Amino acid sequence: MATISVPIGQRQPKTRMPALADMLRWTVDHKIIGMQYMVAAFVFFLIGGTLALMIRWELMTPTLDVMQDGTAYNSLFSIHGTVMLFLWIVPMFAGFGNYLVPLQLGAKDMAFPWLNAFAFWLIPPAGIFMLMGYFMGQAEAGWTSYPPLSTLFGNDGQTMWAMSLHLLGISSILGAINFIVTILNMRPEGMTLWKMPLFCWATLATSIIVVMATPFLAGALTLLLLDRVGGTSFFNPANGGDVLLWQNIFWFYSHPAVYIMVLPGMGMLSEVLSIHSRKPIFGYRMIALSSMAIALIGFTVWAHHMFTSLQPELRIPFMISTMIIAVPTGIKMFGWLGTLWGGKIRFTSAMLFSLGFLSMFVIGGITGVMLANVPFDYQVHDTYFVVSHFHFVMFGGSVFAIYSGIYHWFPKMTGRMLDERMGKLHFALTYFGFFFTFFPMHMVGMLGMPRRVAVYDPQFQSWNVLISLAAFVLGFSTLILVYNIMVSLSRGRVAGANPWRALTLEWATSSPPPAWNFDEDPVPFEDPYGYGTQAATDYLNAIDRTFGVPDETPERGGALRVASAPSGD
Amino acid sequence: MDIQNRNSNTTGESMPIPSIGFMVIFGVFVLVAGIGVALLARNGVLPVLPVQASEQAKRTDDLFYVLLGIGSMVFFLIQGLLLYSVVRFRAKPNDVSDGPNFHGNALLEIVWTIIPTVVVIVLAVLSVVVWNTNNAVSENENLVDGQKITINATGQRYAWSFEYLTNETNINSEPIVINSKELHTYVGQDVKVDLNPVDVIHSFWVPAMRIKQDVIPGRLTSIRFKPANDSNYYEYTQVTGPLYLVSEPGVDIPLPTPEPETPIAEATAEATTAPEATAEATAAPEATAEATPEAMTEPAAEEPQDERIVFFVEDGDNIETQILGYDESGAWVNVTLHINDEVKRTGWIPTDALGTFYNKYRIVCAELCGGGHGEMFAWIHIHDSEEAFMGWYNQEVQKRFEPPKDPVILGQQILESGKYPCANCHVLDSLGWAGITGPALNGIADRAGSRVSGLNAVEYLLATIHEPNAYLVPGYAAGQMPHFGYDETAPAGQIPYNQMSEADLIGIIGYLCTQTASGNPQDNTCGLQFGDDGALVDVDSANIFIKAFADVYDDKYEANE
Structure with missing residues (x-):
C-alpha cells in the first residue's frame, strides 16, 4: 500500500537544526514557538529545582539554620511551587502541544499562528514578575496563597505573584483556544476524531479544561489584587468578606489544573508505550473517552482540598465525586498495561521513563483515593503525606512523561538522537532518587509532620535526612539530562525522519521538519497505532525510502542512506 | 541492516492469555501481599501512625488499614503486571519485528471498569459510617460536675491558647474564665472545642487523635473528640x-x-x-x-x-x-x-x-500562617481520670476567685496562662519562653526607657504592644506580631486590633517592669518603686501610674469606634 508517492530518495533533509538565537526571535512558526516554550520552561525547572534543594537543605535539621527566618523559608516553597506548576509543567506541555499537534495532524501550522506567538511571549514577563518579587519581599503564602495571609500580610512580592499568574492564565487560555480550533478544524482528510493520535485527544481535553477553568483563576486573582491594592474586602471577614470564597474559586480552577498538568503527559505516554512496544494501543476509545471523562468529572471535585475548612455537610458529596474520578484514571492505567501485554518492548530511554510513569503514578493514584476518604484526610491533610501524593502525580506522573517525551521527540526536533547510555543512567538516578525522596514523606506526614514548616519535631529528623539525601541525587540526575542534551546537539547520532518507526504523521517528514512541515500533504495511515500488520510495515518502509535512514556505520556527520531498490511499490 | 527487514510481522494477531495456574498464583499473591501489608502496619511492624489517643483515632485507623490493604493490592497488581510484562514481552536482541495487532478486549475493559467502581463505592460507604460516628454529638459533651461548660481554643500567630468558660463566679460576681496554654481533658471525656479565629487561618491538629479542623476568620468552627488510652500506659x-x-x-x-x-x-x-x-x-x-x-x-x-x-x-x-x-x-x-x-x-x-x-x-498548626508556623504548637494534657482533671480544674478556679490587685502578680498570672500568644516568639527566661521569631525580653526593664527618645519605659512598652510595626527592634521582620489595641499604622484593610483589656495590659506592663538583667526589680527604669523584698511598695499608685499612660490608647479606640 503506497501512501507517500514521491520519487524515492528525493527528500534529503534541507532543514537546519534550530539555533539558540531562534529561541529569542519573534516567529509564528509553531515548531520554533514550541521549542521556545520548552527552553523557557526548562530554565524555570532548573530554578524551581534549585529552590527545592534549598528546602531540603533547610530540612536536614529540625531547627531553622539555612534560611534567615521562617518568612524566608515560606518564600522558598511558595516560589518553588508556583514556578514548578505554572512556569514549568504547564508551559512545557504547551510546548509539546505546539510542536506536535500540527505535525500529528499533518497541518502546516496552528490555526492562529500570531496568537500562538503572542501566548508564548506572555511567559517571559510573567516569569520575571514572579522572580522580581525577590527584590520587594517575596510572596510567602504558599502557591495556594490563602487569604488573609496573602491579603492582610506579606509584601509587594505577593502582588507581583498575582500579576504574574494573571499573565500566565491569559497565555494558557489563548493557547488552549488555538489548540481546540486547530484540532477540530485542521485534521487531514481521512483522519476522523476516532483516528486522531491520543496526544491530540489529550491536548483537546486539556484545552477544554483550560478554557473552562482558567477564567476562575483570573477572577480569584483579580479579587486578591483588589483586596491587596484596591482597599476592597472580598476576603476580609472583618468587613463582611469571606476567606473561603478564595479557597472555593481557587480550587475550582486549581483542581482541574491538576488534570491540565497531567493529561498531556498521559497523551504522550500513550504514544510512547505503543510505539516502543510495537503494538496497537489497548482500548483506544476508552483511553480517549476517559480523558474527556476526567476533564468533566474534574470540575466536581475541587472541595476535597478543603475537607478541614468546608462546611461539614458538604464534605461527603465531594468525597464521593473524588472517588469516582479514580475510575477513568484506572481505565487508562489498565489500557496502558494492555498495550504492553504481548508487545515487543524496546527499553529505550523514552520507554523507561514511560514505564517509570506507570509504576510511580499508580502510587499517586492510590494515595489520591486514600485522601478522598474524609476521616483519613483529617489526619493527613496539610501534611507531608499530601506533599508526597502530589509529587507522585506531578513528578512521578507529569515530569516522567516530559522526560519520556524529550527522549522520544528530541530526534524529531533536532535531527539528532540523545545518547541512550546517558539516558539510562539519567533514568536510574531519577527513578530511585525520586522514590526515596517522596515515598518516605508518606510516613512522616501520617506520623504528624505538617507541611510548610522549617522547624519540626526532632523525632522526624532521620526521615528528613534520608529524604534530603535522595533529593540531592534526584537534583543531580537532572544535570545528566542537561549534559546529554548539550553533547547530543552537536555530536548525537543522526536521527533520520523516523528513528522509532512510528506511524503518526510527525514522523512522516524530515527531522527537523521544513518550515511548512510537509513538502506535500501527507496521507495518514488508517490507524495511528496499527503496528503489527503488513500495511503498517509497508507504510513505514515507504517513509524510510522517501526520507532515507541514517547510515549506521561508525562515520558520523549526518549522511542519510537512501534505499537502493524499490520493492513492492 | 536492510530496511526491508526492519519490520516483519511474524507474530499472531491475538492477545496472549496466561495460563489459569499463573492467574491463580498471581491473584493469591496480590491478595496475600495486600492483606499482609495492612496487617504489618496494624501490628506496628511498619511504623506509619502515631499512638491512638482518641476513640476517633481507633475508627480512623481501622478505615486506614482497609485503605492500605486495598491500596497495596492495587499496588502489587499493577507493579506485578508491569514487571511481568517488561520481563516476558521484552524484545529479543536483534528482533525488529512488531507485536501482535490486537486493539482491545471488551470483556476485560468492562471488568476493569466495574471492579474499581465497586471498590470505591465500598470505601465511600465505610468512610461515611466512620465519619458519622466520629462526629456524633454526645449528650455528655463538656460536662464538668454535671454542668456544661464551653471550651475555646484560639489560634493566633504563633501560639494556641485555651479558655474554659466555667459556671463559677469570682469575688466580684464575674464569671471565672480559666486561661491555659495547655488543653486539659481526661480519658473518656466527650470534648467539644470551639475554635476562635483571630488573625489568619490556622488548623487545629492533634496527630495522636487523627482530628483536624481549620480555624477560619469570620466563621465559627468546632471539633469533637473523646480521649482514649487502651494500652493504659501513661507516659x-x-x-x-x-x-x-x-x-x-x-x-x-x-x-x-x-x-x-x-x-x-x-x-x-x-x-x-x-x-x-x-x-x-x-x-x-x-x-x-x-x-x-x-x-x-x-x-x-x-x-x-x-x-x-x-x-x-x-x-x-x-x-x-x-x-x-x-x-x-x-x-x-x-x-x-x-x-x-x-x-x-x-x-x-x-x-x-x-x-x-x-x-x-502535640497540638500542631497544620495551615500555613506565617513565618513562625513551624513553631506553633501546644500540648493537650490528658489526665487519667475525671478526678485528676477536676483536681486541676478546681485549683485553677480557686486561683481566679480573687484576682490579685498587684499588677506584677496579675501580669505574671496572665502571661503564664498563655492567654496571649507571646511565649512562642519571645525569649524570657523567667517564664521559660524560648521563641525565635521575636526579640528577647530578658532585661527589658533596663532598656525600655532608652529605646526611643521621648518615650519613657512605660510609654515604650505600651507603644510596642499596641503598634509593634512602628517600633521594630532592628533585625526583626514587620508584620509578625499581632496588634494588641488599635494600630494607626496598620495598612488599609488590615485587622486593626486584637482585644486586650486594659486590666490585662496594666498587669503585663507591670510584670515586664520587673524584668531587669540583674534580676532585682529595683533596677527598673519604669519608675515603679519596689521594696527590698521585691514587691511593689504601693500597689494602688502603681496601677494608677500605668493606667494614666494606657488611657491615651483607650481614648484612641473610642475615637475610632
Missing part, C-alpha cells in the same frame, strides 16, 4: 521534692535536712498577697517553671556531690516527669525530668515517688 507524671534523681536503680541516698531559708523574695510576695499560693505551689504545673531554674543550680554550688546523683528535686518542687521504663523489681523507674523547656535530666527514682499519671500530645 507522664509529676514528682514532688525532696527527691534524688540517681544514675542507676536501687541507689538509696538519705535526703538532706531541710534548710529553713526562704528561697526567693518573689515567692514571699506571692504568698502574702494570694492566700491560695501555697496550694498553687505544690500542684500547679505552671508554678514550678519559675521556681526550678534556681533549684537546678543550687545543689551544684553546695558541695562536691555523690557521682550517682543526677539531680536533686528541692522540697516542694513539682516537676513534670516522663516515664521511660521500670526496672525488674518494679520498685525503681527510669525517668526524664523536664526541668524546663531546655533542661532535661534522665535517671532513676523510686516508683512510689510518682504522682498521678497523664499523657500529653
